[in-house]
């Protein structure tokens with residue numbers, strides 16, 4: 099049978115990139131890259147979605163009302179998308195990354211840079227996404243980068259000005275990726291603190307769930323500001339215990355993302371928390387969410403990692419209790435941050 103799928107027309111002189119995962123962030127990031135001049139192929143699992151993106155330049159399920167760049171091409175055939183890729187951006191749910199890489203990792207060109215756009219920790223192994231990539235692809239960490247920051251997909255897809263950070267143990271890799279991921283409405287900074295950049299993205303999700311919970315209960319701005327501020331302390335203590343630089347957590351990947359995610363009703367983590375605060379059970383919330391809320395899966399591995407290093411995370415622990423149904427959402431509170439009755443230093 100003759101294929102009638104749209105064919106890819108190479109863009110001469112442009113960096114050839116593949117984006118794997120055509121959900122809200124994968125599609126938005128593909129737009130960022132294409133608007134920056136890259137030659138972008140986007141992998142969608144469903145053929146009908148790949149066709150809609152390639153032909154109509156729309157992804158109506160995930161980014162309603164957004165026009166995608168004319169040059170953006172999409173396919174459900176992974177071999178076609180990865181063919182000749184100089185950079186590969188990964189945007190699938192964190193819990194599926196390992197099995198995805200087992201399926202198609204061997205098709206990633208040997209010299210390509212591999213970039214994680216994800217903000218989760220794997221359950222069981224407790225691995226960060228860059229660690230899963232290293233383990234499954236067996237490549238030099240200097241060829242791996244992670245991108246993070248206050249990056250709510252729909253706002254960026256509407257071309258609202260935004261900054262992000264790209265981290266790699268190799269500054270050269272971070273710089274190459276950041277240059278491709280920069281356009282008139284999106285600016286990527288660089289650093290070499292992969293641990294802090296990744297953990298910032300993971301941990302802000304958990305604090306955003308807490309904010310959603312208290313919002314759902316009906317508490318106001320004092321409670322939320324207290325949770326955000328004390329949450330940043332938990333994020334920083336945890337990340338530093340694992341080798342991050344504290345300054346990364348006060349940057350775009352930490353405080354920046356914490357503010358965006360805690361303030362926005364676009365955030366899936368915040369939304370999931372709000373439903374919990376309104377009295378829905380964890381299983382009801384899972385049923386209602388049709389997009390990835392990474393925080394829900396990351397709570398358990400984060401608390402296990404915290405315990406290993408003796409880091410105290412009262413807010414994240416309370417989120418875990420609300421998820422487990424052992425704490426009434428009304429009782430989640432920033433003042434329950436110490437076992438001691440004595441006042442603590444801030």
Ligand SMILES: NC(=O)c1ccc[n+]([C@@H]2O[C@H](COP(=O)([O-])OP(=O)(O)OC[C@H]3O[C@@H](n4cnc5c(N)ncnc54)[C@H](O)[C@@H]3O)[C@@H](O)[C@H]2O)c1
Pocket residue numbers: 119120121122123124125143160189190191192194198215216217218249250251252388389390392
């Ligand atoms: N949406 C955002 O604003 C945003 C911003 C920054 C980072 N992120 C991160 O990006 C990652 C992806 O999130 P998203 O918002 O695109 O999620 P999403 O739910 O919108 O899309 C997930 C995509 O992965 C696909 N998928 C689901 N299960 C899969 C599997 N088993 N194998 C392969 N593909 C599978 C889905 O079909 C979908 O295309 C998450 O880690 C998220 O934290 C999201």
Ligand SMILES: O=P(O)(O)OC[C@H](O)CO
Pocket residue numbers: 217247248249250251303306355358359364365366367368390391392
């Ligand atoms: O919708 P969320 O909660 O996954 O958050 C999206 C981004 O991570 C915000 O930076």
